[in-house]
Amino acid sequence: MSARPTTSIPVASRISGFVYAIRNIVAEARRVEAAGTTVRYLNIGDPILFGFRTPPHLIEAVDRAIRDGHNGYVPSVGIASAREAVAEECARRGMPLSPDRVVLTSGTSEGIELALTALAEAGDEVLVPVPTYPLYTAVLAKIGAVPVFYRTDPGNGWLPDLDHIRSLITPKTRALVAIDPNNPTGAVYPAAIRRALVDIADTHNLPLLADEVYADVAFDGALPAIAQHNPDAPVITFSSLSKAYLAPGWRAGWMAVGRTDRLDDVLAAVKKLADGRLCATGPMEYAITAALNGDRSHQVAFREALRERSNVTVARLNAIDGISVVAPSAAFYAMPRVTLPPGVTDEQYVVSLLRATGVLCVYGSGFGARPEDGFFRIVFLASPAELASIYDDIGTFTAEFLAGRRQ
Numbered sequence: 123m124s125a126r127p128t129t130s131i132p133v134a135s136r137i138s139g140f141v142y143a144i145r146n147i148v149a150e151a152r153r154v155e156a157a158g159t160t161v162r163y164l165n166i167g168d169p170i171l172f173g174f175r176t177p178p179h180l181i182e183a184v185d186r187a188i189r190d191g192h193n194g195y196v197p198s199v200g201i202a203s204a205r206e207a208v209a210e211e212c213a214r215r216g217m218p219l220s221p222d223r224v225v226l227t228s229g230t231s232e233g234i235e236l237a238l239t240a241l242a243e244a245g246d247e248v249l250v251p252v253p254t255y256p257l258y259t260a261v262l263a264k265i266g267a268v269p270v271f272y273r274t275d276p277g278n279g280w281l282p283d284l285d286h287i288r289s290l291i292t293p294k295t296r297a298l299v300a301i302d303p304n305n306p307t308g309a310v311y312p313a314a315i316r317r318a319l320v321d322i323a324d325t326h327n328l329p330l331l332a333d334e335v336y337a338d339v340a341f342d343g344a345l346p347a348i349a350q351h352n353p354d355a356p357v358i359t360f361s362s363l364s365k366a367y368l369a370p371g372w373r374a375g376w377m378a379v380g381r382t383d384r385l386d387d388v389l390a391a392v393k394k395l396a397d398g399r400l401c402a403t404g405p406m407e408y409a410i411t412a413a414l415n416g417d418r419s420h421q422v423a424f425r426e427a428l429r430e431r432s433n434v435t436v437a438r439l440n441a442i443d444g445i446s447v448v449a450p451s452a453a454f455y456a457m458p459r460v461t462l463p464p465g466v467t468d469e470q471y472v473v474s475l476l477r478a479t480g481v482l483c484v485y486g487s488g489f490g491a492r493p494e495d496g497f498f499r500i501v502f503l504a505s506p507a508e509l510a511s512i513y514d515d516i517g518t519f520t521a522e523f524l525a526g527r528r529q
């Protein structure tokens with residue numbers, strides 16, 4: 123018998139570009155835990171981990187669907203009642219479209235992947251905000267397309283630099299991504315910015331990929347659709363039950379393709395891709411119907427809890443020497459900045475903070491920021507009391523780090 127080969131089996135080179143810092147940094151956290159330090163995970167935006175609970179009527183809807191025998195494949199575009207509910211929700215928000223333009227997806231994530239796969243060839247360019255939610259760059263790496271970063275400005279409430287966006291458009295540009303409300307910054311874009319983004323999409327015939335997964339968790343109340351400024355512009359909106367309906371593990375999401383016939387081919391391509399993966403999670407689609415047609419009072423309490431945590435975060439972090447943070451207006455993320463000494467990176471600061479205190483944040487370069495700029499992202503879903511104790515630890519550690527007593 124010939125000897126069994128021992129060389130390791132190679133993986134595709136595209137994998138090296140698929141980087142998702144939010145989870146990658148957990149490997150270091152596990153080592154810190156193994157060494158006996160309790161880790162406080164502020165890296166993943168999952169409200170369930172911090173005691174928030176899925177509304178009971180959604181659980182009942184899934185439970186009923188399973189008991190009623192809805193356990194087979196569902197249509198690849200999703201069940202009719204949920205697609206209708208999404209279309210009605212879009213219309214209420216100012217983006218009227220027919221249910222036929224809705225595709226139910228495994229979370230916002232799958233919608234993003236389907237849209238980018240349908241739109242971009244290898245070598246094509248997609249305009250992505252920096253800092254960005256890292257799935258965009260990861261999926262583009264997988265496709266072989268190129269993320270072209272446009273600035274969002276911490277000196278101006280993390281709003282997008284519209285002139286910069288316009289200057290980056292080339293014949294290879296295939297889409298413009300807007301994340302509003304934003305992860306990682308917590309920014310909500312004012313109407314004038316939203317209108318300008320829609321105008322750019324409309325005049326350049328570029329699909330605006332509107333990631334609106336946090337639209338219901340803006341502290342001042344649910345937001346209209348970005349596309350409301352021109353429902354005939356080429357806008358595709360994405361959302362899910364993950365955040366505003368407190369069910370991230372269900373992977374229940376949707377995308378809705380704007381009503382313009384300019385997007386008909388894109389819609390057909392997305393449906394073709396969706397056929398290949400059979401369907402999203404069937405029983406959970408019944409919860410989409412229940413969520414969008416039912417009681418949303420849990421969101422009032424959730425938004426208030428988030429506002430309180432945001433206030434603690436902003437007050438406490440801005441009181442630390444060497445740290446400043448722009449106040450978030452939505453969601454559960456803040457993107458503080460620490461003034462780093464020359465030659466030190468955001469990752470070194472975050473890993474050192476983790477080792478010294480067990481507090482796990484994500485370094486800004488994981489979202490595309492420059493490593494020397496010293497940004498890091500905090501998920502502020504923990505209780506206000508726990509957050510206060512975490513910020514005490516960050517303050518003590520940062521003073522030592524900046525004095526050169528920690529590396």
Ligand SMILES: Cc1ncc(COP(=O)(O)O)c(C=O)c1O
Pocket residue numbers: 167228229230231232255301304305333335361362363364370375
């Ligand atoms: C901006 C943004 N888009 C998409 C997602 C993915 O959400 P989903 O759970 O719906 O796939 C997240 C998750 O954190 C996000 O922050």
